[in-house]
Amino acid sequence: MDKIKELFKNRNRVALLIVAVLFFWAKTMLAYYTQFDLGVTGPVQTFILWINPIATTVLLLSLSLYIKDDKKSTYTMLVIYFLMSALLYANVLYYREFSDFMTVSTITGNVGKDVGSNVSFALITSSLAMAHLSDFVYWIDFVLLFWFVRKYFKENRESESVKPFYKRYALAASLSALAMLFGNLMLAETDRPQLLTRTFDRNYIVKYLGVNFYTAYDAAQTIRTNHYRAQADESDLESVYEFTRNNYAAPNEDFYGLAEGRNVFTIVLESAQNFIIDYEMVDEEGKVHEVTPFINSIYHEDATIRFDNFFHQTGQGKTSDSGVLTENSLFGLPEGSAFQQLGGNNVFHAAPKILATNKGYSSAAFHGNIGSFWNRNNTYENFGFDYFFDANYYDMSEGRTLDYGLKDKLFFKESAAYIEQLPQPFYTKFITLTNHFPYPLDEENTTIPKGTSDDDTVNSYFQTMRYTDEALEEFFNWLKDSGLYENSMVVMFGDHYGISNMRNPELAPLLGQNPEEWSSFDNTQLQRVPMMFHIPGYTEGKTYETYGGQVDYLPTLLHLLGVNTEPYLFMGQDLLSSENDQLVPLRNGNVVTPTYQMIGSSVYDTKTGEELTDWMTEEELADFDQTVEHARARLRASDDLLSLDLLRFYEPSVLSEWTPHSYQYLNQMPSLKNHPQGAESLIGRLGVETTTDLYETNAPELQEPDLKEDEEALEEE
Ligand code: GP9
Numbered sequence: 001m002d003k004i005k006e007l008f009k010n011r012n013r014v015a016l017l018i019v020a021v022l023f024f025w026a027k028t029m030l031a032y033y034t035q036f037d038l039g040v041t042g043p044v045q046t047f048i049l050w051i052n053p054i055a056t057t058v059l060l061l062s063l064s065l066y067i068k069d070d071k072k073s074t075y076t077m078l079v080i081y082f083l084m085s086a087l088l089y090a091n092v093l094y095y096r097e098f099s100d101f102m103t104v105s106t107i108t109g110n111v112g113k114d115v116g117s118n119v120s121f122a123l124i125t126s127s128l129a130m131a132h133l134s135d136f137v138y139w140i141d142f143v144l145l146f147w148f149v150r151k152y153f154k155e156n157r158e159s160e161s162v163k164p165f166y167k168r169y170a171l172a173a174s175l176s177a178l179a180m181l182f183g184n185l186m187l188a189e190t191d192r193p194q195l196l197t198r199t200f201d202r203n204y205i206v207k208y209l210g211v212n213f214y215t216a217y218d219a220a221q222t223i224r225t226n227h228y229r230a231q232a233d234e235s236d237l238e239s240v241y242e243f244t245r246n247n248y249a250a251p252n253e254d255f256y257g258l259a260e261g262r263n264v265f266t267i268v269l270e271s272a273q274n275f276i277i278d279y280e281m282v283d284e285e286g287k288v289h290e291v292t293p294f295i296n297s298i299y300h301e302d303a304t305i306r307f308d309n310f311f312h313q314t315g316q317g318k319t320s321d322s323g324v325l326t327e328n329s330l331f332g333l334p335e336g337s338a339f340q341q342l343g344g345n346n347v348f349h350a351a352p353k354i355l356a357t358n359k360g361y362s363s364a365a366f367h368g369n370i371g372s373f374w375n376r377n378n379t380y381e382n383f384g385f386d387y388f389f390d391a392n393y394y395d396m397s398e399g400r401t402l403d404y405g406l407k408d409k410l411f412f413k414e415s416a417a418y419i420e421q422l423p424q425p426f427y428t429k430f431i432t433l434t435n436h437f438p439y440p441l442d443e444e445n446t447t448i449p450k451g452t453s454d455d456d457t458v459n460s461y462f463q464t465m466r467y468t469d470e471a472l473e474e475f476f477n478w479l480k481d482s483g484l485y486e487n488s489m490v491v492m493f494g495d496h497y498g499i500s501n502m503r504n505p506e507l508a509p510l511l512g513q514n515p516e517e518w519s520s521f522d523n524t525q526l527q528r529v530p531m532m533f534h535i536p537g538y539t540e541g542k543t544y545e546t547y548g549g550q551v552d553y554l555p556t557l558l559h560l561l562g563v564n565t566e567p568y569l570f571m572g573q574d575l576l577s578s579e580n581d582q583l584v585p586l587r588n589g590n591v592v593t594p595t596y597q598m599i600g601s602s603v604y605d606t607k608t609g610e611e612l613t614d615w616m617t618e619e620e621l622a623d624f625d626q627t628v629e630h631a632r633a634r635l636r637a638s639d640d641l642l643s644l645d646l647l648r649f650y651e652p653s654v655l656s657e658w659t660p661h662s663y664q665y666l667n668q669m670p671s672l673k674n675h676p677q678g679a680e681s682l683i684g685r686l687g688v689e690t691t692t693d694l695y696e697t698n699a700p701e702l703q704e705p706d707l708k709e710d711e712e713a714l715e716e717e
């Protein structure tokens, strides 16, 4: 204690550092609580939030202590403090405008879009416009510190007692900062595993590790991707181009243009696995519940073309990987999320762009979570989505959301108000959320009992899956009532597994399988996800056993819409083409075919599940090795194409007509209202104000309070 007192009495640099850290901490907390929307829940996250500015602040300020000269050292500390404050304040301004943190790419104007280098300037001006007078609180501390230093220097000159500083102070400060940082990282990793490898969301990194860390991390990632990209030139395109030429499967005439001119509703079924189709769950009392009666009914209609050997091909990027796969017919990256790492910079030939230039489609994505999650806001612009309705466009107030965002019934209901304004034909994408791990659901919304396995996650999965099923039924009813249905195609598919391999043995008995005999082969079979194209009015739909995966979705969709896919560098093949070779590489390198499956280093018989390696002749094995090699070559070609950003060297002529929109997703209603094709919207055609009054939902959150009370009273009786 005495020592500390002495430090302050001598007004030395350690004292200055301590005061500076306290100031900066307080200022950061102010920004965390009043400016940023970090979604902090529970005491652990709050604790992490409170400590996360300390380590990097001490570390950065400690650098100044290495300078021997007292005056120089002190002023260096002030400069570092000023820079940290500027970074924090810039993020405060940026967040007000964009509800997001700045990325290094946005600061440097390296955003890959045709808008070019004016971006940085526009960014600065629009952010500065967000400054408030009360923002002086973000600078008052700096003024105080400056004053402190001036005073210190004055008195210092007269004082004999100030000793020169030694490296050990500096080292002690830096090392303890590093130790704190390590502790912070460990805590963050426990609360949110794989935070840094998968980079879910910029908000997450700030919430767990602070603004300084986030910026350094983002800079390191940007340098790495830019370095990789800079090495590439047109010649790298050649082998990938050749590969896609050989990979091309010509469309089947029976299906080409079958859904031409229709609106497209792509519905991503969060965590839906194929076993859920027609699945009947037996509850504790022995009662049977069909889990997804509505999805099943659509699946079996004659208007539906469905696939029962369709696999997800996602990796660490989960839902975002399913986006890369289905919008681009490319794979996600072997590690992390391509949306995060490349989404803001790369050139993409994605579905919205292709449909806009070939067939005049408008496009919109809908998702009841913040737009920066998986870097969707930046990635969707590069995919060419005209509109993106994220959390900003929905009522996200308490009780309406679960862990990851808006409940599906509310999500679809509120989406109707935007859908009815979209110029037709439109290509839309809806990403559902309620059926997301760990499958929490409030009592009011629960309509079937839990499953009976020994794992609560598995048991809850059925309840949230059912909720999504009910939400879809309500949405389809509105589609029918509003008149959109007849002229549309609704596509539904699962984005990735919902029950992880670790939990599969618990699921096994519910699927009539023995957990004792559960194998890697069984795990792989569960990577099947639902896939269906529902085309109202079509009558020859059936179940196709063709083996395929999410990468094959886009060529299939485009052929159904009558778009020639030959000019594009796709890694997948039309599932309805007779030339389809039914090779399914999974992102982990396993390969599935209708006859054999390569799982790890073992080969299995697809039909019987028997492990085969010893049973195959040398010839068979060599033959299969070649197949596996070919399947994996798809992954490699895709990885090259993405990480070297090769599409910037290749432009099919039809895409040269693409003009990127200059409007921001944050303020898109004026553009939607004034869209040049606006009269083609549903309400424009019908000549009505809105069709949302036709939307019927039993969502308890939307019931009149007195009605709810009546019901509760009835229940009590
Ligand atoms: C988040 C949602 C879930 O917005 O898409 O992502 P996931 O964890 O499934 O990848």
Ligand code: MN
Pocket (backbone or CB within 6 Å): 270, 271, 318, 319, 495, 496
């Ligand atoms: Mn998902």
